[in-house]
Amino acid sequence: xxxxxxxxKPVEAEKIRFSYSExxxxxxxxxxxxxxxxxxxxxxxxxxxxxxLKILAGIISIGYEGKIKIFGKPKFFEKSKVGFVPQEIxxxxxxxxxxxxxxxxxxxxxxxxxxLERAEELFKFLKIEENLKKKPTELSGGQKVRxxxxxxxxxxxxxxxxxxxxxxLDFENRRLLWHFLEKLRKKEKSIVLTSHLLNxxxxxxxxxxxxxxxxxxxxxxxxxxKEKLKINFIYEIRISKISSEKYEKLKKFCIYKDIxxxxxxxxxxxxxxxxxxxxEILLNYLKNxxxxxxxxxxxxxxxxxxxxxxx
Ligand SMILES: Nc1ncnc2c1ncn2[C@@H]1O[C@H](COP(=O)(O)OP(=O)(O)O)[C@@H](O)[C@H]1O
Ligand SMILES: [Mg+2]
Numbered sequence: 001x002x003x004x005x006x007x008x009k010p011v012e013a014e015k016i017r018f019s020y021s022e023x024x025x026x027x028x029x030x031x032x033x034x035x036x037x038x039x040x041x042x043x044x045x046x047x048x049x050x051x052x053l054k055i056l057a058g059i060i061s062i063g064y065e066g067k068i069k070i071f072g073k074p075k076f077f078e079k080s081k082v083g084f085v086p087q088e089i090x091x092x093x094x095x096x097x098x099x100x101x102x103x104x105x106x107x108x109x110x111x112x113x114x115x116l117e118r119a120e121e122l123f124k125f126l127k128i129e130e131n132l133k134k135k136p137t138e139l140s141g142g143q144k145v146r147x148x149x150x151x152x153x154x155x156x157x158x159x160x161x162x163x164x165x166x167x168x169l170d171f172e173n174r175r176l177l178w179h180f181l182e183k184l185r186k187k188e189k190s191i192v193l194t195s196h197l198l199n200x201x202x203x204x205x206x207x208x209x210x211x212x213x214x215x216x217x218x219x220x221x222x223x224x225x226k227e228k229l230k231i232n233f234i235y236e237i238r239i240s241k242i243s244s245e246k247y248e249k250l251k252k253f254c255i256y257k258d259i260x261x262x263x264x265x266x267x268x269x270x271x272x273x274x275x276x277x278x279x280e281i282l283l284n285y286l287k288n289x290x291x292x293x294x295x296x297x298x299x300x301x302x303x304x305x306x307x308x309x310x311x
Pocket of ligand 2: 049050051163
């Protein structure tokens with residue numbers, strides 16, 4: 001049988017605009033998400049990431065322009081398909097873990113029994129082995145974050161939206177969480193998240209959406225971002241200290257050749273170049289203007305470095 005539901009994209013947001021009173025925070029933000037896809041929204045603090053996620057999740061449900069469709073339907077019909085994990089902890093500290101589960105389950109219209117079963121399953125996935133009679137405040141930081149995630153997923157949403165889920169987590173807990181997200185991806189869930197940990201995002205996300213000044217600066221995969229920014233390689237060198245005149249000369253040369261000076265500090269320089277050939281051209285130029293070159297490295301950039309050049 002033709003499955004109408006399956007044929008629709010889990011999320012389609014088109015030209016979302018939003019202002020807090022006078023201040024315009026989002027301008028024409030679009031994002032679409034397939035099944036089994038992980039999309040990461042990246043941007044400086046204050047760039048509107050949380051606001052956008054709250055609009056997608058229906059936490060902010062009025063006052064925005066643009067269209068959001070969840071599986072092809074206007075958002076308010078399909079809220080139950082979405083799970084939102086806010087950055088702030090969402091449980092009630094005075095209730096036991098068990099009562100938190102029951103209460104939040106009920107708010108999704110799920111029976112107590114079902115909520116507990118579902119939580120147990122998620123706890124297994126997320127490796128939480130705690131007595132449910134405990135209060136959530138007795139949990140460690142990493143466990144609190146995981147409980148927060150469990151509580152947002154009791155209704156088994158197809159779309160999971162997580163705002164900075166990695167903040168404050170140590171390496172082991174971050175890995176655990178990435179494994180969990182990968183598991184959800186295998187179950188064809190769609191995931192939108194924000195994170196500052198660009199190197200980790202680079203490994204796991206299918207797509208990046210970079211927000212800058214309220215607009216989408218970039219939308220696509222890492223490979224496309226490298227192409228857009230024209231830095232396929234990083235060329236790092238130790239150099240002799242140079243005069244500001246020479247530096248100005250070098251700067252002009254780089255602009256002319258479309259080479260990015262990504263960092264320049266006393267006797268260290270980092271360039272973003274497109275090819276090995278371009279690196280040779282740069283190297284020749286440095287020799288020509290009598291800059292002494294020491295140790296060199298030529299390698300692929302990581303996401304932090306690519307992001308650095310979008311500033
Ligand atoms: N409730 C609010 N009222 C007024 N301004 C807000 C509110 N929440 C966020 N802002 C402002 O909107 C901008 C975007 O905030 P936010 O979406 O939280 O960005 P991010 O998550 O990328 O740090 C910021 O300038 C912030 O100060
Ligand atoms: Mg935020």
